[in-house]
Amino acid sequence: MIKVQDIVYCIYRSPDLDKMAAFLTDFGMVEAGREPNRLFMRGAGSHPVINITEKGPAGFVAVGMLAGSAAELDEAAKLPGASAVETIDAPGGGKRVRLSGPDGFRFDLVHGMEPAKELPVRAPLAINYAWQKQRVVDLQRPDFEPARIARLGHCVLKFSDGDAAVRWLKGTLGMLVTDRLHLPDDRAKTLGTFMRLDRGERPADHHTIFALQGQPGDLNVHHTSYEVQDPDAVHIGHQWLDKKGWMAEWGVGRHLLGSQVFDYWRSPDGYIFEHYADGDLLTDKVQPGDYPAIPENLAQWGPELGPHFFDSVRL
Numbered sequence: 001m002i003k004v005q006d007i008v009y010c011i012y013r014s015p016d017l018d019k020m021a022a023f024l025t026d027f028g029m030v031e032a033g034r035e036p037n038r039l040f041m042r043g044a045g046s047h048p049v050i051n052i053t054e055k056g057p058a059g060f061v062a063v064g065m066l067a068g069s070a071a072e073l074d075e076a077a078k079l080p081g082a083s084a085v086e087t088i089d090a091p092g093g094g095k096r097v098r099l100s101g102p103d104g105f106r107f108d109l110v111h112g113m114e115p116a117k118e119l120p121v122r123a124p125l126a127i128n129y130a131w132q133k134q135r136v137v138d139l140q141r142p143d144f145e146p147a148r149i150a151r152l153g154h155c156v157l158k159f160s161d162g163d164a165a166v167r168w169l170k171g172t173l174g175m176l177v178t179d180r181l182h183l184p185d186d187r188a189k190t191l192g193t194f195m196r197l198d199r200g201e202r203p204a205d206h207h208t209i210f211a212l213q214g215q216p217g218d219l220n221v222h223h224t225s226y227e228v229q230d231p232d233a234v235h236i237g238h239q240w241l242d243k244k245g246w247m248a249e250w251g252v253g254r255h256l257l258g259s260q261v262f263d264y265w266r267s268p269d270g271y272i273f274e275h276y277a278d279g280d281l282l283t284d285k286v287q288p289g290d291y292p293a294i295p296e297n298l299a300q301w302g303p304e305l306g307p308h309f310f311d312s313v314r315l
């Protein structure tokens, strides 16, 4: 049985790789390789590539998830619409199977990629809390720099039938339901479902995929989200992106479900990229929650949600 154990990369398409590289660099990634038609970006963590951009009309191509074992790739290759086991032609190499998910979303199951040497980032800030002092004769001086990305944390996709997508993510990828959001006036109607990795006792993020109910004609990625060092990095990163002239979407705030300190930005092609820090970790024993989709359940604090947040693309 397949049980994905991590999220590794996402693949976008963009007409202008230079512009995408400039945005992702200001966003806090590091170039890991470049070909005439492909851009490879990494974070500071051990995944050799976390964001791939292929040259072409703007779009979302795939999300790459780590299989539990090499044997799971053989199992995946037998699924309807799956590719054979292929060699990955990207930094880190390894093997993959391309799966055709709900609404044709491509999920790459990967295994055996060579881990990259981690890049240096500043240490997490020691905070002098009112009743808990941690720093004496030790000045607080975080650099003004992009929010250094550690890793890809999660991906939000809009499906034509969100409940069916959840069944596929559970049945085919072995994921668990963490929390469901339903329409405030109709408990039976799902707005979206937060899905996490089943790692047993080993902690997993509150969500790795969020399956959002989409509208016909708008089945797209909603956003991809990247973990940074700490809340100061989110705020400093916000200022950095603002100074560089990129388009802010929503933030800084703190989510309720997942508890992340979040900040959302638009890429040159209008897609949302999120920074986050301090998210919840859960084990496999946590039972699913069910919440009405009201603003109070989206954020505990932060600016008011703008009218464009749910638009897949905004230019």
Ligand SMILES: [Fe+2]
Binding pocket: 154, 156, 223, 225, 274
């Ligand atoms: Fe997110």
